[in-house]
Amino acid sequence: xxxxxxxxxxxxxxxxxxxxxxxxxxxxxxxxxxxxxxxxxxxxxxxxxxxxxxxxxxxxxxxxxxxxxxxxxxxxxxxxxxxxxxxxxxxxxxxxxxxxxxxxxxxxxxxxxxxxxxxxxxxxxxxxxxxxxxxxxxxxxxxxxxxxxxxxxxxxxxxxxxxxxxxxxxxxxxxxxxxxxxxxxxxxxxxxxxxxxxxxxxxxxxxxxxxxxxxxxxxxxxxxxxxxxxxxxxxxxxxxxxxxxxxxxxxxxxxxxxxxxxxxxxxxxxxxxxxxxxxxxxxxxxxxxxxxxxxxxxxxxxxxxxxxxxxxxxxxxxxxxxxxxxxxxxxxxxxxxxxxxxxxxxxxxxxxxxxxxxxxxxxxxxxxxxxxxxxxxxxxxxxxxxxxxxxxxxxxxxxxxxxxxxxxxxxxxxxxxxxxxxxxxxxxxxxxxxxxxxxxxxxxxxxxxxxxxxxxxxxxxxxxxxxxxxxxxxxxxxxxxxxxxxxxxxxxxxxxxxxxxxxxxxxxxxxxxxxxxxxxxxxxxxxxxxxxxxxxxxxxxxxxxxxxxxxxxxxxxxxxxxxxxxxxxxxxxxxxxxxxxxxxxxxxxxxxxxxxxxxxxxxxxxxxxxxxxxxxxxxxxxxxxxxxxxxxxxxxxxxxxxxxxxxxxxxxxxxxxxxxxxxxxxxxxxxxxxxxxxxxxxxxxxxxxxxxxxxxxxxxxxxxxxxxxx
Numbered sequence: 001x002x003x004x005x006x007x008x009x010x011x012x013x014x015x016x017x018x019x020x021x022x023x024x025x026x027x028x029x030x031x032x033x034x035x036x037x038x039x040x041x042x043x044x045x046x047x048x049x050x051x052x053x054x055x056x057x058x059x060x061x062x063x064x065x066x067x068x069x070x071x072x073x074x075x076x077x078x079x080x081x082x083x084x085x086x087x088x089x090x091x092x093x094x095x096x097x098x099x100x101x102x103x104x105x106x107x108x109x110x111x112x113x114x115x116x117x118x119x120x121x122x123x124x125x126x127x128x129x130x131x132x133x134x135x136x137x138x139x140x141x142x143x144x145x146x147x148x149x150x151x152x153x154x155x156x157x158x159x160x161x162x163x164x165x166x167x168x169x170x171x172x173x174x175x176x177x178x179x180x181x182x183x184x185x186x187x188x189x190x191x192x193x194x195x196x197x198x199x200x201x202x203x204x205x206x207x208x209x210x211x212x213x214x215x216x217x218x219x220x221x222x223x224x225x226x227x228x229x230x231x232x233x234x235x236x237x238x239x240x241x242x243x244x245x246x247x248x249x250x251x252x253x254x255x256x257x258x259x260x261x262x263x264x265x266x267x268x269x270x271x272x273x274x275x276x277x278x279x280x281x282x283x284x285x286x287x288x289x290x291x292x293x294x295x296x297x298x299x300x301x302x303x304x305x306x307x308x309x310x311x312x313x314x315x316x317x318x319x320x321x322x323x324x325x326x327x328x329x330x331x332x333x334x335x336x337x338x339x340x341x342x343x344x345x346x347x348x349x350x351x352x353x354x355x356x357x358x359x360x361x362x363x364x365x366x367x368x369x370x371x372x373x374x375x376x377x378x379x380x381x382x383x384x385x386x387x388x389x390x391x392x393x394x395x396x397x398x399x400x401x402x403x404x405x406x407x408x409x410x411x412x413x414x415x416x417x418x419x420x421x422x423x424x425x426x427x428x429x430x431x432x433x434x435x436x437x438x439x440x441x442x443x444x445x446x447x448x449x450x451x452x453x454x455x456x457x458x459x460x461x462x463x464x465x466x467x468x469x470x471x472x473x474x475x476x477x478x479x480x481x482x483x484x485x486x487x488x489x490x491x492x493x494x495x496x497x498x499x500x501x502x503x504x505x506x507x508x509x510x511x512x513x514x515x516x517x518x519x520x521x522x523x524x525x526x527x528x529x530x531x532x533x534x535x536x537x538x539x540x541x542x543x544x545x546x547x548x549x550x551x552x553x554x555x556x557x558x559x560x561x562x563x564x565x566x567x568x569x570x571x572x573x574x575x576x577x578x579x580x581x582x583x584x585x586x587x588x589x590x591x592x593x594x595x596x597x598x599x600x601x602x603x604x605x606x607x608x609x610x611x612x613x614x615x616x617x618x619x620x621x622x623x624x625x626x627x628x629x630x631x632x633x634x635x636x637x638x639x640x641x642x643x644x645x646x647x648x649x650x651x652x653x654x655x656x657x658x659x660x661x662x663x664x665x666x667x668x669x670x671x672x673x674x675x676x677x678x679x680x681x682x683x684x685x686x687x688x689x690x691x692x693x694x695x696x697x698x699x700x701x702x703x704x705x706x707x708x709x710x
Contacts, residue, residue, distance in 0.1 A: 016042035016112035019103055022074050023057065030074035031067075032057045036107065045114050051283045055274035055360060063254035064247035076100050076108050086115070105354065139243040143224075147196075148235040161220060161243045163211035181208035181217050198234050201226050206244065219248035269367035275300070276360045277323075291365060293337035308334035308341060322350050323358045332368070343372040385453040387432055388439035396452040396460060403507045410466025410500035411510050413518045414442070414478060418492040419457040424619030426487070426590050434487055445477045460511075471498040491536055495522035530624045537620065538582070541589045551669055556581035558665035558709070559658075565705045566657065579625070580633040580658050584666065587617025587634070611646045614638050633658035637666070642696045653699075660699045664690065664706050667697075683710070 019037040022030050035053050043050050046061065058065050076083055082101040094116040103109045141158035145151075159165055164175070180188040184207045194200040202225030208217040224239030271291035274283040282288070282297050289297050292306045300319065307315045311333035318331045328349040335342050348363040383395040391399075403409075416438060423431035442459055443451050450462040463470065475496045485492045497517030499510040542549050556578035563569075563577050588596060591613055595606045602610060618635035625631065636650060636659040643651030671686040681689070687707065694703040 016045045016114075017109065018042050018112070019107060019109050020058070020073070021107050022070075022077055030070050032059055033070060033073060033108075034058075035061065042112065045112065051281065054276065055283045055362075059254070064244070064251040066247060073100055073108055073110070077102050077106060141241045143239055143241065145237045146235070147237065148230070158241055161211075161218075161241055162209055163213035176207075176209070176222070179210040179212075181210070184208055195224055195226065195237065196234060198226065198229065198232060206248065218243065218245040220244060269369075271365050273297075273363045273365070274360060275363070277358050278360070288365075291367070292335060306335040306337065308336055310334070318346065318348070322348050322361055326350060326352065341369075342367055343369045385439075388435055388453055390439050390443075390459070391450070391452040393452070393454045396454050399450075399452075399462070400507060400511070405501055405506050406464075407501055407503060408465050408467070409507065409510075410463040410471045410498060411507070411514050412446075412461040412463070412471060412474060412478075412496065412498040413511075413514045414459045414461070415495045415518055415522055416457045416459070416482060416492060417494065417522075418490055421620060421623045422487055422490060424616070424623060430487065434485070438482070438485070441481045442478065445481060446474060466500045468500075471500060474498070493525070495519070495525065497521065534583075534624045537586060537589055537624075541586055551673060552582045552584075554669050555584075555662070555665045558669065558706075559661050561709045562661045562665060562702065562706055563657075565709065566661070566702065568657070576627065576630055577633075577658050577661065580630050580637075580662055581665070583617070583621060583625075583630070584634050584637050584662055585613065585617065586620050587613035587615065589620075590616045611638070615647055629656075629658065632656055633662065635659075637662045639663070640697045641699050644696075655699075660702055664698050664702055668706075668710070 017037075017039045018035060020033040021036055023032040023034060025031045034055065034057050038050055038053050040050075043053065046053070048061070053061060058070070072083065072085075075081075080102045082099070084097075084099045086095065086097050094114055097113045097115050098110055100108055100110045139157065139161065141155045141161050143152070143154035143158060146153075162175070162179070164179075176192060177185060177189045188205070188207055191203050191205055195203045202223070204221075204223045206219060206221050209220050210216070211218045221242040221244045222239070223242075224237055226234045226236070227238050228234075228236035269291075271288045273288050275281070276283065281299060282302070289295060292303065294302060294306060297303060304312070304315065314331060315333050318329050318333075322329050328347065330345065330347045332343065332345050335344055345366045345368045346363060347366075348361050350358045351360040351362065353359045383391060383398075385392045419431060419434065422434055439451070439453065439459075442461065443449070446461045446463065448461065448463055452460040452462075454460050461474070463474070475498060478496060479494055482492050482494045495518050497514040497519070499505075499513040499517070501507055501510050505513075538549075542552075559577045559581045560574045563574060568574075591609055595602065595609055598606065614635055614637060618631050621631040621634050622628075633656055635647065636655055639645035639648070639650045639655045639659060640663075641652060641655070641660070643649050645655075668686050668690055671681045671689060672683055674680045687710065690698065690703055690706065694700040
């Protein structure tokens with residue numbers, strides 16, 4: 001059948017020819033058949049291309065095909081006896097004259113001739129013969145209506161098909177209109193009228209009809225023609241009604257499933273193909289070509305040209321292996337589509353002839369680019385710090401376990417001081433920006449990609465070919481760069497330790513030595529760094545706010561006197577409250593100058609920003625001063641005695657003593673000092689205001705004591 005001579009010969013004839021292979025289920029029953037060859041006339045009869053038919057099954061091409069067709073052809077294959085018959089294809093609404101004979105094991109050849117126009121234009125004798133042929137095969141009812149005698153005859157199967165008896169002319173006319181589906185009524189009435197009026201010689205339609213027995217609408221095919229006229233008026237009409245409900249529902253379901261399948265394939269980025277090893281061509285579709293990003297796919301090289309150059313060896317191996325591996329092959333490779341790299345998963349399964357030689361390949365291609373990209377992202381984030389892009393702790397642990405203790409490799413550990421203070425005082429956004437800059441600096445100074453962030457502010461650098469001089473210089477360069485960092489006048493420093501692998505030292509031992517050295521330096525330098533940080537922040541605060549150093553000192557002296565008068569006379573308590581007075585507004589460093597120095601009244605959002613300074617101050621003090629009492633006093637110095645203050649609305653003696661004392665002394669000194677939004681009050685006016693707010697804003701007992709010292 002594939003010989004060029006015979007192929008050319010068959011392509012020249014005007015009737016359709018096709019070769020098929022019967023498909024059996026697990027129990028050996030015929031269930032379908034596949035197209036192996038079709039000639040040009042066959043393609044024209046279906047208005048389809050050869051490549052869209054070869055390899056497909058009859059239910060894929062003609063979804064309404066009755067199983068009786070398959071069984072009839074299987075009988076030809078089993079017995080070897082040829083057959084000739086006329087059949088009606090519901091899916092195409094056409095009539096065919098069919099001849100079939102066995103070609104080889106499990107295969108048969110059919111020749112088709114479309115006789116639809118012949119049927120419609122034929123003589124009554126021809127139509128009677130065709131109707132008789134069709135009536136003998138399948139669930140079909142014959143009817144004959146003699147208008148002149150007003151006699152209506154029909155076969156018994158008509159009652160079964162429509163679920164009722166038709167006994168008269170009137171019943172016949174009424175029943176097909178009355179019980180037609182509402183959507184079909186007008187069309188049915190009009191079409192039947194054209195036949196009985198003599199306007200048309202024959203009619204054919206597929207309609208939904210209400211079956212009174214089944215109590216549901218069923219699909220029927222209705223064909224009728226005028227066999228005899230008298231003075232151009234119809235006097236004898238014949239025809240048939242065929243039950244096509246199962247086939248029609250199968251067609252509609254197949255259409256629905258095909259649409260669903262196509263939509264699913266688009267959503268899932270899947271395409272299918274069939275490649276014939278006989279004619280060396282793809283039975284490809286438009287979707288297959290679009291999937292690969294090319295205009296047309298015909299031969300293997302058309303696909304191969306889309307494959308990424310680095311994956312050609314893998315692709316070629318899979319293409320070759322499928323000829324021998326009957327279990328199928330699943331492989332992943334990349335293609336270049338529209339100048340972009342896409343990741344493809346290919347699942348291919350071979351089709352083999354009786355000798356075991358491959359005859360074709362069915363395949364499914366799935367675009368897994370998003371999966372691969374997600375996988376790469378997961379792998380990246382499993383080994384990299386999300387914020388800085390440096391290697392993370394997990395990657396460092398893997399490095400530690402797999403390292404082969406190469407002599408001369410150096411390890412440096414760096415702990416950056418000041419990051420927590422920035423996060424607490426100014427928020428994590430600014431802290432994160434600082435970390436990103438710091439990570440870049442470490443990589444630039446180290447000159448290597450082996451920089452790891454193993455903790456919030458701890459970093460490790462691993463350097464090949466290291467020695468004492470190289471590691472010392474790296475330490476000095478890193479400290480110099482970090483010391484140059486400034487954020488809101490806050491400076492930074494680093495505690496660094498390093499070591500390197502020698503003959504008697506493993507990587508783990510070198511790391512432990514470097515880590516211990518770093519922690520010793522951190523403990524040694526801690527106090528001086530905190531003192532420097534506090535001085536720097538206080539200086540900045542005095543510069544950007546009205547809280548001058550002199551104001552803080554005056555408040556401190558007043559607070560110390562009031563504390564002693566309250567029975568707290570120990571020196572460390574007096575020093576603590578002076579320190580509280582000095583740093584109570586340190587949180588204002590995190591507030592913008594625009595709000596701090598606004599001459600007019602603050603709006604609601606600005607006031608909320610101002611209120612946050614007590615919490616910000618608490619966080620800063622907690623980082624710098626190892627004294628919880630001082631930090632707590634700073635946190636609550638804006639609480640009011642009646643519980644209407646902030647940040648937590650504490651009331652009465654639940655407010656710490658230092659905070660209650662500070663609120664009186666701070667308010668008094670502020671009232672007798674000039675501000676950008678008002679002039680200073682007199683001492684008398686200020687004391688009057690203090691007394692007026694005793695019991696509401698201020699502790700009334702402390703107010704009485706305060707009046708004695710001013």
